[in-house]
Amino acid sequence: MIATGANIRDLIKGKGLKVTDVQTILGFNTPQAIFKWMRGDAMPSIDNIVILAHILDVSIDEIIITN
Numbered sequence: 001m002i003a004t005g006a007n008i009r010d011l012i013k014g015k016g017l018k019v020t021d022v023q024t025i026l027g028f029n030t031p032q033a034i035f036k037w038m039r040g041d042a043m044p045s046i047d048n049i050v051i052l053a054h055i056l057d058v059s060i061d062e063i064i065i066t067n
Contacts, residue, residue: 002040003065009038
Protein backbone atom coordinates (compact mmCIF):
# COMPACT_ATOMS: atom_id res chain seq x y z
CA MET A 1 0.00 0.00 0.00
CA ILE A 2 2.88 2.37 0.72
CA ALA A 3 4.35 1.88 -2.77
CA THR A 4 0.95 2.40 -4.39
CA GLY A 5 0.42 5.53 -2.30
CA ALA A 6 3.79 6.95 -3.33
CA ASN A 7 2.93 6.13 -6.93
CA ILE A 8 -0.41 7.93 -6.69
CA ARG A 9 1.38 10.96 -5.21
CA ASP A 10 3.98 10.93 -8.01
CA LEU A 11 1.36 10.51 -10.74
CA ILE A 12 -0.72 13.42 -9.41
CA LYS A 13 2.36 15.62 -9.15
CA GLY A 14 3.62 14.51 -12.57
CA LYS A 15 0.32 15.49 -14.15
CA GLY A 16 0.63 18.96 -12.60
CA LEU A 17 -2.43 18.50 -10.41
CA LYS A 18 -2.91 19.53 -6.81
CA VAL A 19 -4.61 17.35 -4.22
CA THR A 20 -7.45 19.87 -4.17
CA ASP A 21 -7.88 19.39 -7.93
CA VAL A 22 -8.27 15.64 -7.44
CA GLN A 23 -10.58 16.26 -4.49
CA THR A 24 -12.85 18.40 -6.65
CA ILE A 25 -12.89 15.90 -9.53
CA LEU A 26 -13.75 13.03 -7.18
CA GLY A 27 -16.41 15.11 -5.41
CA PHE A 28 -14.89 14.79 -1.94
CA ASN A 29 -15.68 17.39 0.71
CA THR A 30 -12.16 17.21 2.15
CA PRO A 31 -8.82 15.95 0.79
CA GLN A 32 -8.21 13.63 3.74
CA ALA A 33 -8.93 10.39 1.83
CA ILE A 34 -6.46 11.38 -0.90
CA PHE A 35 -3.76 12.10 1.67
CA LYS A 36 -4.44 8.68 3.25
CA TRP A 37 -3.97 7.06 -0.18
CA MET A 38 -0.73 8.96 -0.74
CA ARG A 39 0.65 7.88 2.66
CA GLY A 40 -0.37 4.29 2.05
CA ASP A 41 -2.77 4.29 5.00
CA ALA A 42 -5.73 3.38 2.76
CA MET A 43 -6.46 2.34 -0.81
CA PRO A 44 -8.91 4.03 -3.14
CA SER A 45 -12.06 2.11 -3.99
CA ILE A 46 -12.17 0.52 -7.43
CA ASP A 47 -14.52 3.31 -8.58
CA ASN A 48 -12.01 5.93 -7.50
CA ILE A 49 -9.11 4.02 -9.07
CA VAL A 50 -10.97 4.04 -12.39
CA ILE A 51 -11.52 7.81 -12.12
CA LEU A 52 -7.88 8.36 -11.12
CA ALA A 53 -6.70 6.33 -14.11
CA HIS A 54 -8.82 8.50 -16.37
CA ILE A 55 -7.75 11.87 -14.98
CA LEU A 56 -4.08 10.83 -14.76
CA ASP A 57 -4.20 9.32 -18.26
CA VAL A 58 -2.77 5.97 -17.14
CA SER A 59 -4.08 2.42 -16.89
CA ILE A 60 -5.23 0.97 -13.59
CA ASP A 61 -2.19 -1.31 -13.71
CA GLU A 62 0.04 1.78 -13.71
CA ILE A 63 -1.52 2.99 -10.46
CA ILE A 64 -1.42 -0.16 -8.34
CA ILE A 65 1.99 -1.48 -7.28
CA THR A 66 1.83 -5.20 -6.50
CA ASN A 67 5.43 -6.11 -5.65
